[in-house]
Amino acid sequence: MNIALGTIAFGTAVDERGTFAILDRFAEAGGTMLDTANNYPFWIEGRTGDESELAIGAWLAARGNRDQVFLSTKGGARPTVPGDTTLGSAEGLSAPAVAKAVEGSLRRLGTDHIDVYWTHIEDRSVPFEETLGALNELAVAGKIRSAGASNMPTWRLERARNVSAAHGWLPYTYLQLRHTYLRPRPLTRLPESGHMLATDETLDYVRSEPDLTLWAYNTLMSGAYTRADRPIPEFYDHPGTARRLATLHEVAAELGATPNQVVLAWLLADGYVPIVGVSTMAQLDEAIGATEVKLDDELRARLDEPR
Template identity: 80%
Template sequence: MNIALGTIPFGTTVGQQDTFAILDRFHEAGGTMLDTANNYPFWVEGRSGDESELAIGAWLAARGNRDEIFISTKAGARPTVPGDTTLDSAEGLSAPAVAKAAEGSLRRLGTDYIDVYWAHIEDRSVPFEETLGAFNELAQQGKVRSIGASNIATWRLERARNVSATRGWLPYTYVQMRHTYLRPRPLAQLPEMGHRLVTDELLDYLAAEPDLTLWAYNTLMFGAYTRPERPIHDVYDHPGTTRRLAVLREVAKELGATPNQVVLAWLMADGIVPIVGVSTMAQLDEAIGAADLKLDTELRARMDSAS
């Protein structure tokens, strides 16, 4: 199943019993990839950012299945000031910060290695050589197996990969950005701190770099495709959105699927790993249903051409 389970609410709004049930169901259905971070969900009052990793770690310990699970976690955006719900005091990506963050994540997850370790945000105050050297050191220690960059400009991703190639270091082979079927207005600004949208430039770059995999977050736009009380964000407020939504609904009806499932299938058809955050078993089962949904060439072309 080429879907990663987003785990932001695990251990908080989704309690331990429900967290375990969701993780059990996901794994039983063939899911292996879990996406978390060392700061989820720090922006909620009274939360430290430990909660998601701790919940996953408790489940891994209870099930004894660490080697069957692909763990994705992140460093760089954890507040250094207790109670700060912004990124103003983020730990950043200095070598000491990366090393400390990794130790914290390993401890909370109850594991001795991370499958893909991400730079959660850009930190332009730190040279790439320092950050990538710290990641490479973790890899040499066996604590990290691969690395990725989240919320990064395409030109900086290319520059970072060149730095690693020149020095023989572990390169970024994953990139994580906000992406969905709808296309934003050019130069649209998101209200969520730190979020970056996929651009045409990034998609073009990915097509030329076969070793680089895109993980997409906010794929279902907080439920806006199917829930009337969740309006579509105004960054998508343009005539093309109306046309793409019409095609999406047509395809969903033809396939006997939900719009959410078609969006996920459309992403996976391009080799993208969609991250799907769920808080209920019904949401999880809908996402699992997308794993077997296939879009033929005609349907993909129809969806792609709507603009």
């Protein structure tokens, strides 16, 4: 299953029993990829950012299945000031900060290695050589298996990959950005300061680099495709959105699928890894069902035509 399970709610909005049930069902369905971070969900009052990793670590320990899981976590955006719910005191990507962040994640997750370790946000105060050198040292030590860049623009990613190539270091081979079926208005600035949207240039770059895999987050817009109480974000407010939504619902009806499932199938068809955050078993089952939705060339062309 080429879907990654988003785990922000685990250990908080979803208690341990619910977390274990969702993870068990995901694994039974063939899911292996888990996406977390060392700061989920620090922005909620009273939370530290430990919660998601601790919940996953408890499940891995209880099930003894670490070798069957592709574990993904992130560092760089954890607050260094207790109680800070902004990115104002983020730990950053200096070599000491990266090393400390990885050790903390390994401890909370109860593992000796991370399959893909992401730099969560940019830190332009630190040269690429320092951050990438630190990541390479961690790879040599066996603590991380691969590296990913989250919320990084395409030109910076290309520069970073060139730095790694020049030194023979572990390169970024994963990219994580906000991406869904709807198209934002040009020159959109997101209200979430740490988020970055995939652009046409990004997608073209990923297609051109065989060793680079895109993981897409906020794929279902927190339920906005199907829930009346979840409005579509304002930056998608343009005429093309109405046409795109109409086509999405037409295709879903023809296939006997939900709009969410068609969105996920559309992402999967391009080889991207959609991250799906769930808090209920019904949401998880809907996501699992998306792997059975097949889009032929005609349907994909229809979905891609509206602008």
